[in-house]
Amino acid sequence: MIAAAFGLSACGFGEQGISVSKSDPNYNGAVLFATHCSGCHTLSAAGTQGTGNRGERTQGPNLNGRTETYEDALFAIQNGGFSGAIMPQNIVVGKEAEAVARFVAKYAGEAAESSPRPGQTSP
Ligand code: HEC
Numbered sequence: 670m671i672a673a674a675f676g677l678s679a680c681g682f683g684e685q686g687i688s689v690s691k692s693d694p695n696y697n698g699a700v701l702f703a704t705h706c707s708g709c710h711t712l713s714a715a716g717t718q719g720t721g722n723r724g725e726r727t728q729g730p731n732l733n734g735r736t737e738t739y740e741d742a743l744f745a746i747q748n749g750g751f752s753g754a755i756m757p758q759n760i761v762v763g764k765e766a767e768a769v770a771r772f773v774a775k776y777a778g779e780a781a782e783s784s785p786r787p788g789q790t791s792p
Contacts, residue, residue, distance in 0.1 A: 686716015689776070698772025705760045706769070714776035729756060736778030742770035 689699040699715045707717035709729035719728055729750070737745075746766045750756035761769055 698768035
């Protein structure tokens with residue numbers, strides 16, 4: 670549906686919207702993210718949009734806009750975010766959790782680099 674908006678170079682056969690190449694070691698993590706985390710988190714490398722139509726409270730942070738370390742991502746997966754209130758724990762476990770965390774650590778925050786920083790004057 671909205672995958673076209675991300676057009677980029679997505680060679681999407683099947684898992685549409687994922688802009689990570691199939692030969693990338695993080696591809697598996699991207700697929701897992703798209704299938705397990707997309708309901709609540711926006712992350713364009715996985716072609717996910719979060720939920721525009723759901724309440725703010727279930728909407729997880731937009732992961733395009735913040736960087737995550739591998740440790741933080743794994744912690745969030747195991748503990749259900751940092752507050753433990755909304756995000757379910759252990760949606761993915763073991764090797765799958767590690768794969769998703771690696772993917773998130775690599776691709777989260779991509780938009781953060783290009784967005785204006787506080788204190789910067791816009792032209
Ligand atoms: C039911 C909705 C929901 C699902 C599904 C979900 N999350 Fe979350 N997530 C949230 C919410 C809400 C927060 C923010 C609250 C918190 O940190 O406890 C969050 C926080 C996070 C954070 C911390 C972000 C930060 O910097 O504060 C990470 C990383 C994260 N989620 C990754 C994932 C991954 C990876 C998956 C899939 C395995 C996933 N989430 C699935 C709702 C969700």
